[in-house]
Amino acid sequence: MESNNDEKKHPIFGEVISAYTQDQAIEDGVLVHVDEIGKQRVVFTRCLFDQGYEAEVKRKTLVEKGMELLCRQDPEDSPDMRLRVIEKGKIWVIWNVGEGFTFLTPEDY
Numbered sequence: 001m002e003s004n005n006d007e008k009k010h011p012i013f014g015e016v017i018s019a020y021t022q023d024q025a026i027e028d029g030v031l032v033h034v035d036e037i038g039k040q041r042v043v044f045t046r047c048l049f050d051q052g053y054e055a056e057v058k059r060k061t062l063v064e065k066g067m068e069l070l071c072r073q074d075p076e077d078s079p080d081m082r083l084r085v086i087e088k089g090k091i092w093v094i095w096n097v098g099e100g101f102t103f104l105t106p107e108d109y
Contacts, residue, residue: 031046035063043102063103069086089106
């Protein structure tokens, strides 16, 4: 019988010691779940959300801009992750397979 230890190993870094899921971060208030695009979540870090993105119109404008940038190909894209700078030094968006879209400040990274 195989153990679940192999499932907890990262191909490069080895055994995972601890994991903090997106669900836990939302429950803790570190991330704010603001919407869904298709079946993928759109979340903001609490730090960015509290910078005026509680306002739906402002938030949707930023999400639209982020989606537009993510649709453009970049040589640094991987099959599992894309990062785009929306406002240099201020706002980023990251898309991850299985996690969806995260809007954040560079300090949140």
